[in-house]
Amino acid sequence: KDFKSEEEKREYMLYLDGSNSWILKPLNFIYNLNDKAFFLNSDHTFEDAGTTIEIIRRAFENSKNIRKSDVNSKAILIKEFVDEKNAKKIKEEKEKYLKLSAKFSCNDLHLELKNEDCQKFSKDSIMQLIMIYAQYKTYGKFNSVYEAVDMREYEFGRTECVRPLSVEAVDFVKLLDKFEDKQEIQDALEIANNEHKNRIKSAKKAQGVDRHLFGLKQMIQKADDKTKKDALEFFNSMGYEKLSQNFISTTCTGTLDFIGYLLFTPVVWEGLGVTYLKTNDEVIYLISYHEKQKENAKNFAKYLNEGVEKFKKIYS
Template sequence: MNTSQEWSTRTFGNEDRLPRVPLPTVEESCQRFLEWCSPLLTADQLAQTEAAVAEFLRPDSPARELHAELERFNETEGVQSWLDTFWPSRYLGRRDRIALNANFFFLFKDADQGQVERAAGIIASAVGFKLLLDAEEIPPVIQRGQALSMAQNKYLFSTTRIPGAVQDSVRTPYTPEWPGPSDARHIVVFFGGSMFRMDVIGADGVPHSLDDLATGLRAIMKTDTADATSETSVGHLTTKARAEWAATRETLASLPGNAAALDTIETALFCLCLEDFTPADTQETCDHLLHGDSGNRWFDKALSFIVFGNGRAGINIEHCGLDGTTILAFIDTLLNTPAEEHSRRSGAQPQGLPAVEPIEFTLDDDLRAEVREAADSFAAYAAATATKALTFEDAGANRAKQLGMSPDAFVQMAFQLAHQRTKGIVGATYESIATRQYQNGRTEAMRVVTPESVAFVEAMTDPATDAATRRAAFRTAAAKHVARAKECQSGQAPEQHLWELQLIQKRAGGGEPLALYDSPGWTVMRDDYLSTSSAPSLNIQYFGFGATSSQCIGVAYALLPDRLNVYLSTPMPVAAEMHGFADHLRDALGELQELLASE
């Protein structure tokens, strides 16, 4: 194992030296799969699943050849991970809308700045980061002596998801089609549903100064945007289901001038969305970061910074190439240093008003109708999503540590208890676990429910159980949670392996159906009641994403030293349960602290 002193200091200098994601055997994944799904199943369901697994493991099972094919792929020259095909299939293959369903957001910590000053500072800081990235001078992340993959940083700038009829693609630098870093010098600024190209780097490669950027933004905000309507704000189209958007984009690109307009958007370093209002509160701020006015967004863009009328700011991220840990490191770099310092380090110079020009599309009657329909459909979809922003000032990471508990295990067990008290059942729960210590490492799918967590919930809901027994059950469940998280971090998890075997068969055109994928264990374990993910950063107030199924509550949590901030989302038919979950969560967090404090 390398030590931190031996790792390259260049951004991408360690990628080939990282270990590869371990490829489990079929036996290992099946054993773990049975362990993971069993707490969610009845005895009959478990028996059916065990029979399906036994069939899956037969020497002549098609699963054996599927795994052999995966082994061959893993050993192919140029392949860095057996998941290199899985991730595009998972993210780019989804056919529903990505707006609200896949994109996620972060609400930045507040700054005592007005809208234009905040926005100009974010631009200058991001441009400074981009120039350092181009020179590979962003230090690679070293965690406990192990370098982490920095490959996702290549997807931060000038990256745009392109809709496809069967599977989407990505237009991005650092590819054969666009070698090396992006040479774009502009961003796209949205205001009032209108789009503008604004140069943020001069023709000689020198960034514009903060004052220049502010002047450019003020010029845009003085522009008459009255013509931007739900029929002409083309950003609405990015909310459509992917195959529909692909067909519409083809039509759009065929009309005069539109291919050039699309090229301007797709090659831009990033989007900046200026909102012409101030949200009433944090709840409304988060909701607009998640979905907002879709005419003032381009949801296919990797990065869209959003700045409100009061200077509050955040970011909406397209997920196909970027995970939360990469974005958090990016945001920390931007916000830990004043914008003036970022600007100075980048060599920014006053150059006068940046080049600014409107981005206009030619629209016929049919396209106008499509834009209007997309706007109405997405507005209705957003309205059919219930959300809630919560803060628990007595349940931060420091408090959990004082009580001798892993902070993540503490809140995850509180989620389990609150869910059972709300719905009367223990439901399948997903937690995202980062695996960037591997080549092309992204995340692993962890399933939170264990026999130990079920026993803990039962102890807490049985009035006959005394405090000592409850406490012991809590600590046992938390220890199991930590152990499973470590297993996932080290690649010892079954779901993505078994899922990729299923996808290999589908890509090949089918074949003999495998009973495992219709078994109760597979279907129940993956039908989320809670979908959870955390964002640990002092620069983040809230983090959020949409729910993943009809009964799912999305639980995005920022576990800060002095508080726990949670953003919940769910389909409107489950709104009452979501609000009940929020109430029970508040009670559970207090009750569990009291339980541990009484030792």
């Protein structure tokens, strides 16, 4: 398949077109003969970014020990029978899917930020703080942010959710916006960085709260009326609803060792989906958005750039 641009290639990788997958099954491995690109497209309910990267890493390591004579390279056609009624249903659902996916786009942003610019601070913390700055400048307010934290070291672990938007982060972002007193900004950065690291550490120790609250919210539906009524006062409160809204959903892929791009669709149509990572010399943000958010996505990218440039001046 030929692509007119990198953007078209990324969007194809993210949404596919229904022609090369069986009813959009959860896990698709696709190799493009024209440009030798390898895609992995999956349903997010099936696996997470960490699992995807681990699959590719293991495949890469195992490929060193596989002899060509051990590989059956001949493609085998799997014949499936679908009756007329279901074939019609599949066609209708495919058309709905293509119509919906056409409303979403994704952009990539590469910004120079050397490791020495990061000083002693957590790179994850820096990139999240810059995203909070960008959303504040774009929307004029602070919205809840979702960050996935890998929990696969636990036997039944998957992910915990950390909320990077803290009081400490807000204080830092407001000072970064004004950029008046460098010492004050540095002090606020130290506090915000420590708070972010503590939240990540708590999640890694299975001491996060987000997933537990979500689980309780699901369980409460089976409780007695009195318990349900009391609990729903909390779960239906404005505070909990705003906290648990994944307005900006984020994930970090860590490195470029085994994957190039990782993309996902925004959780809410009015929000953004952001994959981010840090190399030795730059930060990379991959931003997906609904067509109605095109201008906001453009401004978000602009303020990410502005945030990085301001960050580099804090200690200069």
